[in-house]
Amino acid sequence: MRHVPVLIVGGSLVGLSASLFLRHHNVPHLLIDKHRGSAAHPRAMGFTETTMEHYRACGIADRIPQNDPGARLRRVQVESLFSDWVAETDWTPGEPSDRSAALSPCTGAAIAQDELEPILRAAAIEAGAQLSLGVELTDLTQDEDRATATVRHRDDGIQETIEADWVIACDGADSTIREGLGIARSGVGHLRTVRSVLFRCPDADVVLDRGAQQFEIEQPGFKAFLTTYGDGRWVLMFDDDRERNTEELRAAVQRALGRDLPFEIVTTGKWELAGRIAEEYRRGRIFLAGDAAHQLPPTRGGFGANTGIDDVWNLAWKLAAVLGGRADVGLLDTYHAERRPIGWLRHQQTFSRPDYAHWAPSTFRPEPLFGNDAMEFGQLNRSTAVRGAGPDLPAAAPPKVWAGQPGTRAPHVWEDGEEGTRSTLDLFGRDYVLLSANRAWIDLGERLSIDAVMVGRGFRFPAGQPFAAMFGVSGAGATLVRPDGIVAWRSQKLPDAGAEASIRRLIAARG
Incomplete structure (x- = not known):
């Protein structure tokens, strides 16, 4: 039997991100996955600015090709790939399909x-992560002191017992861990089964010069959805749940292309279009993350894999603080308190948008839509790890509305004189950070042994984006930012005993 502080079950995007983020915070752990590599069908495509901000904080953003700042996602209705466009579909009604480039360094x-x-797998290993591939979980139990996992090595059948202080379940929408815990889910549930075929056709990539990447195909007797991975691979999703043989698949691809081009079928796919959110994101020593916590269909807001990556970014620093003895175990309760409402928000926004609204059951009640910037950069985190995010506030709003509101992502500003090289976000990512233009707050931060940044010296805000306006803090005040870049607290006045006590309680997660 061996012991690890954290056991991650599942080694796809969310599990690998969890591994990378834990190593970023120097947390030893073990990741197991029953597969030895990535699936033949790529599934997710497109990762948001905040996801890239997390990878930037870990120092690997330069390994991942980022979008051209002027590029935007466009979906069009066509008869076939090479035919004229019939119409263009909005990403979000009334919203531009691109987001403001001024809101993120990514x-x-x-x-x-x-x-x-x-890329994530290599980076995690370089950072010191232990990954055991080809290893599947066969049993998981827990008590007040530990979780105990029984695993089987698939190549030789050898079984092993692993004890862990904490477990992160990243084992997908059909999570055996969630089912074993008996955690219920709510939402629109199963809506339909979607079948697809992945094929390679580099000659078709020439059509991307016209500016669209997603194509709604509609012909008499044939409806489908066609999109690209940008590397010569395309995926055609059918409008029906019918299994097709190779000849039928080739005929369908040819019909969607509308031109006689050489192509190679790579694999087929089958997935469930559904909306389900777990009622609990934590049960004892086990945390649900990614699809195990929230099953959402692909959206033009990136609400699937990106939501899961956000989950483990939120969780990693909290586990590090508790394991390192810097915070009370109660800090871990804030994972469910913060992430479950965001999962539910994204469920409601997904099925309130026109591209999925028609699939929702009659019992579903659409909600007003938030804009793209609000959903990407302005979701509100409410928990005991935040002071000042009351129930009267909306679930999301654009950053310019929040202006450093506690519970929201700290605003991005390029440093004056250092444009293009250092963002305010680069100040965060490991520890709590106290920012103020007043020396008294810097002295307090130093007494509390937390990072303290003197505005004007440690970071120079440009004249058009002053600290007071961007973070909503007066010249006498200060703001406290968590290791995950979320504003935890702010004050408009000089420090006193009450302010010091509030900061101490927040950092230690005690009351």
Whole structure:
């Protein structure tokens, strides 16, 4: 029997991200996955600015090709790939399909899942992570002191017992861990089964010069959805749940292309279009993350894999603080408190948008739509790890509305004189950071042994984006930012005993 502080079950995007983030915070752990590599069908495609911000904090953003700042996702209705466009579909009604480039130091990445996963796997290993591939979980129990996992090595059948302080379940929508815990899910449930075929046709990539990447195919007796991975691979999703033989698949691809081009079928896929959110994201020593916690269909807001990556970014620093003895175990309760409402928000937003609204059952009640910037950069985290995010506030709003509101992502600003090289976000990512233009707050931060940044010296805000306006803090005040870049607290006045006590309680997660 061996012991690890954290056991990660599942080694796809979310599990690998969890491994990378834990090593970023110097947390020893073990990741197991029953597969030895990425799936033949890439599945996810497109990773958001905030996902790239997480990877930037870990020092690997330069390994991932990011989007051209001027590029935007476009979906069009066509008879076939090479035919004239019939119409263009909005990403979100009333919203531009691109997001403001001024809100992040990153632009997002149009990279296929099977190309991103090897980058994450290599980076995690370089950082000291232990990965055991070809190892499947066969049993998991827990008590007040530990979780105990029984695993089987698939190549030789040898079984092993592993004890862990904490477990992160990244084992997908059909999570055996979640089912074993008996955690229920709510949402629209199963809506339909989608079948697809992945094929390689580099000659078709020439059509991308016209600016669209997603194509709704509609012909008499034939409806389908066609999109590209940008590397010569295309995926055709059918409008029906009918199994097709190779001859039928080739005929369908030819019909969707609308031109006689050479192509090679790589594999087929079958997935469930559904919306399900776990009622609990934590049960004892086990945390659900990714599809195990929230099953959402692909969206033009990146609400699938990106939500799961955000989950483990939120969780990693909290596990590090508890394992390192810097915070009370109660800090881990804030994972469910913060992430479950965001999972539910994204469920509601997904099925309130027109491309999925028609699939939702009659019992579903659409909600007002938030804009793209609000959903990407302005979701609100409410928990005891935040002071000042009351129930009267909306679930999301654009960053310019929040202006450093506690519970929201700290605003991005390029440093004056250092444009293009250092962002305010580069100040965060490991420890709590206290920012103020007043020396008294810097002295307090130093007494509390937390990073303290003097505005104007440690970081120079440009005249057009002053600290007071961007973070909503007066010249006498300060703001406290968590290791995950979320504003935890702020004050508009000089420090006193009450402010010091509030900061101490927040950092230690005690009351």
